[in-house]
Amino acid sequence: MLIVGELINASRKAIGEAIRVQDVEAVKKVAIAQRNAGADFIDVNAGIFVGKEAEYLKWLVKTVQEATDAPCCLDSPDPQAIQAALSVHKGTAMINSISLEKSRYDALVPVVAGTDLKVIALCMSDEGMPETTEQRLRIADQLINGLVQHNVPIENIYVDPLVQPVATNKSFGFEFLNAVEAISKEFKGVHTMCGLSNISYGLPNRKFINRAFAVMAVAKGLDGLIVDPLDKQMMANLVVAETLTGRDDYCMRYLTAHRSGMFDF
Numbered sequence: 001m002l003i004v005g006e007l008i009n010a011s012r013k014a015i016g017e018a019i020r021v022q023d024v025e026a027v028k029k030v031a032i033a034q035r036n037a038g039a040d041f042i043d044v045n046a047g048i049f050v051g052k053e054a055e056y057l058k059w060l061v062k063t064v065q066e067a068t069d070a071p072c073c074l075d076s077p078d079p080q081a082i083q084a085a086l087s088v089h090k091g092t093a094m095i096n097s098i099s100l101e102k103s104r105y106d107a108l109v110p111v112v113a114g115t116d117l118k119v120i121a122l123c124m125s126d127e128g129m130p131e132t133t134e135q136r137l138r139i140a141d142q143l144i145n146g147l148v149q150h151n152v153p154i155e156n157i158y159v160d161p162l163v164q165p166v167a168t169n170k171s172f173g174f175e176f177l178n179a180v181e182a183i184s185k186e187f188k189g190v191h192t193m194c195g196l197s198n199i200s201y202g203l204p205n206r207k208f209i210n211r212a213f214a215v216m217a218v219a220k221g222l223d224g225l226i227v228d229p230l231d232k233q234m235m236a237n238l239v240v241a242e243t244l245t246g247r248d249d250y251c252m253r254y255l256t257a258h259r260s261g262m263f264d265f
Contacts, residue, residue, distance in 0.1 A: 001218070001223060001224070001225065001238055001242055001247075002040050002041070002158075002191070002193070002223060002224040002225070003038055003039050003040050003041075003224075003225055003227060003229055003235075003238075004039065004040065004041045004043050004073045004094070004096075004193075004224070004225065004226040004227070005031075005034030005035070005037075005039030005041070005042050005043060005070075005227075005228070005229045006043050006195065006226050006227055006228055007030050007034055007043075007228060007230070008027060008030055008031060008034075008042060008043060008044050008045065008060060008064065009043065009045040009075070010045055010046045010047055010048045010049060010056075011045070011047070011048060014026070015027070015030070016048055019046055019049070019056050019059075019060065020049075022059065024063050027060065027063045027064065027067075028063060028064070028066065028067035031063070031064040031067045031068050031070070032067050032068055033230060034070075034230065035068040035069075035070045037229035037230050037232075037235065038229050038235055039070060039229045040070070040071075041070060041071050041072060041073040041094050042064050042068065042070045042071075042072050042073065043072070043075050043096065043226060044057060044060040044061060044064060044072050044073070044074060044075060044085070045057075045075035045076065046060060046076070046081070047075070047076060053076060053078055053081045054078070054080050054081040054083075054084040054085075055084070057074065057076060057081045057082075057084060057085045058084040058085050058087065058088055060072075060085075061074070061088050061089050062088050065088075065089070065090050071089070071091045071092055071093055072085070072089060072093055072094070073093070073094040073095075073096045073120075073226075074086070074089075074093055074094065074095055074096060075096040075097075076096075077097075077104050077107070077108070078107075079107045079108055079110070079111050082095060082108070082111055083111065086111075086117075092116055092117065092118065093117055093118070094117065094118040094119070094120065094158075095108065095111065095112055095117055095118070095119050095120065096120045096226075097119070097120035097121065097122045097160065098112070098119055098120070098121055098122070098143070098147075099121070099122040099123075099124040099125070099143070100122075100123075100124060100125040100126070100139050100142055100143055101124060101125060101126050102126055105146070109146070109147075109150050112147070112150070112152055113150035113151055113152065114150070114151040114152075115152070116153070116156065117152075117156065118156045118157075118158060119147060119152055119156060119157055119158065120158045120160050120193055121140070121143040121144070121147065121157055121158065121159050121160065122160045122162060123135075123136040123139040123140055123143070123159065123160060123161045123162050123179070124139065124162060125139050125142075129162060129164060130161075130162065131164070131169070131171075131172070131175065132175055133175050133178040133179045133182055136161045136162070136175075136176075136179040136182075136183070137179065137182055137183065137186065140159050140161070140179075140183050140186075140187065140190075141186075141187075143157075143159065144157055144159065144187055144190055154187075154189040154190055155189050155190075155191070157190050157191065158190075158191040158192065158193035158224050159183050159187070159190055159191070159192050159193065160192070160193050160194050160195075161176055161179035161180055161183060161192065161194065162176070162194070163176050163194050163195065163196050163197075163198040163199045163213075164176070164198060164199075165199065165200070165201040165202055165203075166199055166200070166203075166209075167200075167201065167202040167203050168201075168202070172199070173199060173213065176194075176199075176217075177216055177217060177220045178220070180192050180194075180217055180220040180221055180222050181220040181221055183221075184220070184221035185221075191223050191224055192221060192222050192223060192224065193222075193223075193224030193225065193226065194217070194222065194224075194225065194226065195225075195226035195227070196210055196213055196214055196217065196225065196226075196227065197210055197227075199213045200213075207231065207233075207234070210234065211231075211233060211234050211237050214227070214234060214237060214238060214241070215237050215238075215240075215241045218238065218241035218242060218245055219241065219244075219245055225238070232262070232265060233265060235262070236257065236262050236263050236265075239253055239254055239257045239262065240254065
């Protein structure tokens with residue numbers, strides 16, 4: 001399971017303020033905490049700062065990588081902001097995200113073409129958000145083929161079928177889960193990824209819904225999550241889910257987690 005730590009996002013009030021005043025220590029503290037909790041990538045987002053996004057995204061990358069050895073997930077639809085961040089990034093970054101929306105697709109394909117960058121590909125088009133498994137598959141097919149034709153290695157593609165709130169439509173949960181399974185089977189070598197907290201939007205006790213949904217998604221083949229790694233129960237549930245779905249040889253990760261006290265809440 002590839003974990004992208006989601007907490008360094010300018011839409012979060014404390015982080016937005018830390019970016020605005022260039023509070024290096026505040027950002028480093030969150031980056032270190034996420035890395036220590038198991039994040040493989042640290043998501044960085046400065047999207048609320050219109051006109052300064054490129055400058056601040058570059059600053060975030062430098063700050064995060066001064067504090068940790070983690071690569072960053074560059075969270076922006078703006079190719080100029082992505083290029084600015086890549087100019088200082090160490091190692092292989094992840095781009096969050098491209099979609100089939102023409103303006104975003106045309107802007108970001110030249111950035112990722114022929115590189116070793118990892119790419120999150122959103123199942124969204126100019127027609128809007130897909131609701132069914134079949135709609136997601138059609139978009140995924142076009143995205144994957146387009147990226148491969150532009151020399152993006154298939155193993156670097158992380159398809160996000162897009163989670164929508166189950167409070168809005170009772171089918172949104174299982175349609176997403178079925179899409180994860182279908183994409184994993186249809187496109188060998190491609191990964192699946194999502195930020196799953198939208199599933200519980202508008203409902204109380206959201207963490208319980210998110211944790212259960214994550215386990216269900218892993219059972220369907222999901223192998224990447226944009227998530228809060230400081231949610232200890234979520235991270236513990238993911239270890240167990242991977243063990244139960246045969247992704248943990250000899251249960252070694254589970255046993256290591258047990259010995260580390262991961263299941264002591």
